[in-house]
Amino acid sequence: MLDLKGTALADQTAWAKINLTLQVTGRRDDGYHALSSLVVFAEHGDVLRFQESDVLNLTIDGPFAAGLSAAADNLVLRAAEGFSALAGRPLNVAVTLIKNLPVAAGIGGGSADAAAVLRGLCSLTGLSPDDPSLLDLALQLGADVPVCLAARTVVMSGIGEVLRPVVAFPALALVLVNPGVPLSTAAVFKARQPAFSRADEQLPPPDFDTLLDWLGERPNDLEEAARRLSPVVPRVLDSLAATPGCRLARMSGSGATCFAIYENHADAESAALALRGAEPGWWVTATGLRAG
Numbered sequence: 001m002l003d004l005k006g007t008a009l010a011d012q013t014a015w016a017k018i019n020l021t022l023q024v025t026g027r028r029d030d031g032y033h034a035l036s037s038l039v040v041f042a043e044h045g046d047v048l049r050f051q052e053s054d055v056l057n058l059t060i061d062g063p064f065a066a067g068l069s070a071a072a073d074n075l076v077l078r079a080a081e082g083f084s085a086l087a088g089r090p091l092n093v094a095v096t097l098i099k100n101l102p103v104a105a106g107i108g109g110g111s112a113d114a115a116a117v118l119r120g121l122c123s124l125t126g127l128s129p130d131d132p133s134l135l136d137l138a139l140q141l142g143a144d145v146p147v148c149l150a151a152r153t154v155v156m157s158g159i160g161e162v163l164r165p166v167v168a169f170p171a172l173a174l175v176l177v178n179p180g181v182p183l184s185t186a187a188v189f190k191a192r193q194p195a196f197s198r199a200d201e202q203l204p205p206p207d208f209d210t211l212l213d214w215l216g217e218r219p220n221d222l223e224e225a226a227r228r229l230s231p232v233v234p235r236v237l238d239s240l241a242a243t244p245g246c247r248l249a250r251m252s253g254s255g256a257t258c259f260a261i262y263e264n265h266a267d268a269e270s271a272a273l274a275l276r277g278a279e280p281g282w283w284v285t286a287t288g289l290r291a292g
């Protein structure tokens with residue numbers, strides 16, 4: 001923990017977002033799509049460190065640092081600039097981003113980074129993370145930033161700004177797999193078939209087996225388009241589905257990261273080990289859900 005001008009600014013984790021379901025229910029005039037999605041957060045994520053500085057500055061480190069620019073369009077810097085405009089004064093910090101999550105991967109890494117910056121700067125300035133102006137800024141930064149700011153199990157709708165907390169939810173044992181092929185969110189939305197799902201406002205059931213039935217009835221409407229754009233997606237899903245104890249294998253968001261839900265953590269760990277051995281080029285992580 002560091003002391004920034006007398007205020008402690010702790011490291012922030014940018015937890016990976018997982019869309020357990022994703023229904024596309026409509027399209028707005030501005031081209032954005034209305035969604036209904038059960039969103040959870042993994043224990044695993046990027047880490048952001050903050051230090052005192054005279055200028056706003058970003059350094060990127062970690063396994064997925066290569067290929068991600070630290071220029072002004074990075075969501076970390078856009079979030080810090082947006083927060084400074086809100087606060088009416090420059091908030092100069094040197095941010096180190098440890099990029100543990102693959103980029104353009106359907107698990108909201110950039111959105112989670114932006115949300116982690118907003119959370120950090122809230123603790124620096126005393127602004128409440130529930131302040132409506134902060135929620136407006138989050139949505140301007142990206143449709144997934146509000147949910148990443150909440151960082152808890154919710155049913156998300158609108159384009160990402162309507163969040164309904166899910167209070168009772170089972171602990172899940174998951175494996176996340178990314179095959180190393182980036183998929184653009186805009187391109188996947190563009191490639192999808194034009195039909196819409198019916199808007200579904202139901203909250204998920206708390207019991208594990210009933211939840212799996214509920215998830216089975218609500219697929220990811222972007223999966224078909226992602227499979228066409230990136231033929232490795234079906235291979236990832238087949239590989240996950242073939243591992244012992246796998247109860248559901250599905251893509252998250254606009255892909256290409258896929259997840260599988262297991263009976264227990266031992267099965268998830270064994271599956272991750274086997275997949276790493278079979279596909280050394282894939283990013284494979286066994287994880288639970290973020291508590292809280």
Ligand SMILES: C[C@@](CO)(OP(=O)(O)O)[C@H](O)COP(=O)(O)OP(=O)(O)OC[C@H]1O[C@@H](n2ccc(N)nc2=O)[C@H](O)[C@@H]1O
Pocket residue numbers: 019022031032033034035037105106107108111141142143144145158159160185186189252253254255
């Ligand atoms: C699809 C989802 C599901 O959680 O996740 P990812 O696959 O990105 O992780 C999100 O809605 C992505 O949110 P985010 O990545 O923040 O999207 P933005 O930067 O705001 O938008 C990128 C582009 O995606 C399309 N887009 C995004 C969100 C939405 N509700 N409708 C859309 O049509 C638009 O073409 C937009 O120009």
Ligand SMILES: Nc1ncnc2c1ncn2[C@@H]1O[C@H](COP(=O)(O)OP(=O)(O)O)[C@@H](O)[C@H]1O
Pocket residue numbers: 068073074075076102103104105106107108109110111113114183185253254255
């Ligand atoms: N800090 C960041 N981390 C990841 N991607 C970022 C970041 N800042 C900007 N981006 C850009 O945002 C886009 C979406 O990345 P990301 O949030 O990882 O994926 P997704 O939207 O599929 O979940 C990428 O094209 C990337 O160049």
